Amino acid sequence: MSTQPAQPGTIFSPTLAARFDRLVTLYPVKRSALVPMLLYAQDEIGYVSDAVIAEVAARIGITELDVRNVVSYYSLLRTKPAGKYHVQVCTNISCMLRGGNEILDHCKKKLGIPNKGVTPDGVFSLEEVECIGACSWGPAAQVNYAFHENLTPESMDQVLADYRAKAQNGGGK
Amino acid sequence: MADVTFTVDGKKLTAPAGTLLIEACRAHGIEIPAFCYYPGLSLQAACRMCVVRIEKVPKLQTACTTPVAEGMVVTTESPEIAQARKATIELLLGNHPLDCPVCDAGGECELQDMTFKYGAHESKFADIKNHRDEQQWSPVVFFDRPRCILCYRCVRVCGEGMDVWALGIQNRGSGSVIAPNQQDHLDCEECGMCIDICPVGALTSGAYRYKTRPWEMSHVGTVCTHCADGCKTTLGVRRASDGMEIVRGDNRDKSGINGDFLCIKGRYAFDFANRDDRLTKPLLRQPNGEFKPVPWDEAIEFAGKRLREIRDSRGGSSIGVIGSNRTTNEEAYLLQKFARTVLGTNNIDHHRTADYPAFAAALAGISDASLRDFASAKAVLLLGNDPTEQHPGLAWQLRTGVRLRGLHLYVANHQNIKLRRQAAAFLQIREGDYAPLIAYLAGNDSALDGNGEAKAFREAIRAEESLLIVFGAEFRGRDIEALVQFGSSLPSVKFACLGDYANSRGAADMGLYPDLLPGYIPITASAQFAQEYGPSLPSQPGLDLLQMFDAARRGELAALYIVGSNPVARYNLDPAALRNTFIIAQDLFLTETARLADVVFPAANLYEKSGTVTNTFGDLQLVRKAADRAGARTDFELIVRLAAAMGANVKQLVPFEHRGVRADMGQARGAQSGEADRHGVWLAAHHLEPKLSPFDPFAILDEMQRLIPAYNVPRLDLLVGNDQHSRSGPASGLVQIQTAAARRDLVLPSSDTLFTSGTLGRYSSTLSSVLESREPAETAAD
């Protein structure tokens, strides 16, 4: 993507700010850009902060309350920082039948954090989620945007180890 | 739309096509329960209480979203429907505390009623209820989450109705919760509409919560004492140790011009009446300069004697009278009659908030608009003023008109007022450009040079078939004349002039002017009045308010009688100016003005008396006595007693024994606290038959209606509480012969906001606490 000149008064990167400028023009009503904007913002900032809410509201021309109403509706939008790698373990019916709960418990033990917790070093966060659409290969987990399927406690260990190594090498998301 | 015929519970009904089934049924007396449906708000279909069986439709349908159709056959009550409603309630009660015995809404709760009716008080849910502590969101609004049944009425009325959008819904499913706009508190107009409309006890008000139960109050419908819109308010009163105290105000019965709307002032700012620092004993200044509480007789005798001495030695022209914007018409009328015939002076004035005389003169035959006209108007042109702040009732009407009836609202203002959001066209002009604007609208193209949007604005207005023009105090004298002249060139037009207080219009109509008699009759053309009042009527115009102060400074104003007014604060008057004037002040509180007085009479407020008031649109309404404070007397009674103490002929002042006087014989008086007795005692002491009291404001209504034909509205309608538009036009009344330009412009707009109401507003703890709660936020924003 081409680099954009910095926009004054925005908390977002020039690229994202430019993307938002365009996004609000794409729909018959500006408000329709709300959820995509929040998702992009969350990816960049790490979570939907108060500053994100304020800027998104201003860009769309709705109240902050309106934005909060939507943010609180979707569990995939979070208002607190997550770890660098956000581990989402599915425990919905297909995964559950194939050991999803065990994978979740295993992660809790291994990472030493409860559901929705963040490790002290900020590398991992953990969340129990509903179906992520990988039912045929359950139990499944999603780390940021990458899928990991047919998990066992052992393969889960490997997944976590790989991410930890990536983090130590200063790797990206 | 064409009518359709359909059958409900075996009855054949008709209604216009498109009518919602629930409304069509209600119109025919068939009640369908509903939590989320509320007339005038968008449809939500959230609660499923209104389900009915419609033939040939497989499932139960929500009557609140189904329009009636030709041949539709509907059942509204059956075992199946009852079962469905019961199940709905059971789900609602899943996490509801059912704490009716301590809940604020107990006894008038829609959920309680439905639970009684459908019997779902036993629950199959075994889970522990999820309790949340109540939260205070503002000085006015409290929220008890477990009681909320998520009907979203509050969210909709705040957004759609108020255009404030301060309430939202967060989370989803059973975790959904109503949330305020500032996360843990509200930043809003504090109107209390959300509280009023909440079917349960989830939203409660700081004013009323946990103070009493609905069945412990008496409910009296009267008129709000604050702004000049004249909203009807039903006051809930209950006995207190020193009279009847007001515990709440609402208009749930939608009986007035305002429907169920009230702003914070009408709904909560009655609290000044209950304050401990109300004056309840007459005060007499002692030689050492201090006030001493004295018995009524002593105070009245003293004041009457002094006034008489001053009148007899220095003449009536050395006495001044200042009237009120909040007393009844009868009181204002009586005050000017007292000034003119007993004191013998035309030195009478009041704090003018709009140029009503110029308006009356300019109208000459064109009718002015009732507030009711706004409910059916097709197009409205709003010039100046900020109704959201100064006329919340009118603002509500305008918003509702735009939202529900497609009203075309045109706004021209020098500020970005909130109502521009509803405007079909908004024209921003410079502060001094109101007169040029009218010239421009009337066709002078060069009058508004450089305003690029003015042309389209003018064309849009001229294209309207009928127009209601409403203007603020930016317009006075000649400008009003020019405006009315321009308006008359349009096909069908009505006008409204915006003044500030509950009876500002009445004070003007009743002749609280040095140069105008009631009905805007110039003092120099007073033949008819001289006939009624006798020869004592002085024929020269008196001093206006500012001239009175000047006279006082020169030592030429020997006495000043001030009724329900605080000119010292309002006009920033140097107290030294009144040093040599004998002052009688009549008020609720020891105001800046009362503090300078020699005699202070504790007065009753508008909620503690009967009579009539006129809103700024000329709608005449009955005020009914709701509350009572031991020690305070109505201004009417005080004027009569003062006149009696001066040795005046009371029968001449108040023709209470006049042949043909039709009065209400006391039923409008209210007799909660031995008041009838007081009347009786006074009458007996004066050897009068206890038939009709001179303290009865209705005793003077005949005379008023005779002299001011505009007020000659059907008495019966008035007494039952219907608002009556006073009739204008030369044949029937409000005529003014003098041209507006010849008079001095003394209009001083009070520029009140939603949270202020002149001196009276400062004594409302609700208004003060809202202002206080906003202070930090406002300084931060600066």
Ligand code: SF4
């Ligand atoms: S008090 Fe009025 S403005 Fe405030 S939240 Fe309730 S409805 Fe909205």
Ligand code: SF4
């Ligand atoms: S607070 Fe009252 S009005 Fe608002 S959603 Fe809950 S029950 Fe309905």
Ligand code: SF4
């Ligand atoms: S709009 Fe005016 S009359 Fe109505 S409640 Fe508010 S202050 Fe009272």
Ligand code: FES
């Ligand atoms: S159930 Fe786990 S991915 Fe669908």
Ligand code: FES
């Ligand atoms: S009233 Fe019809 S669904 Fe609530």
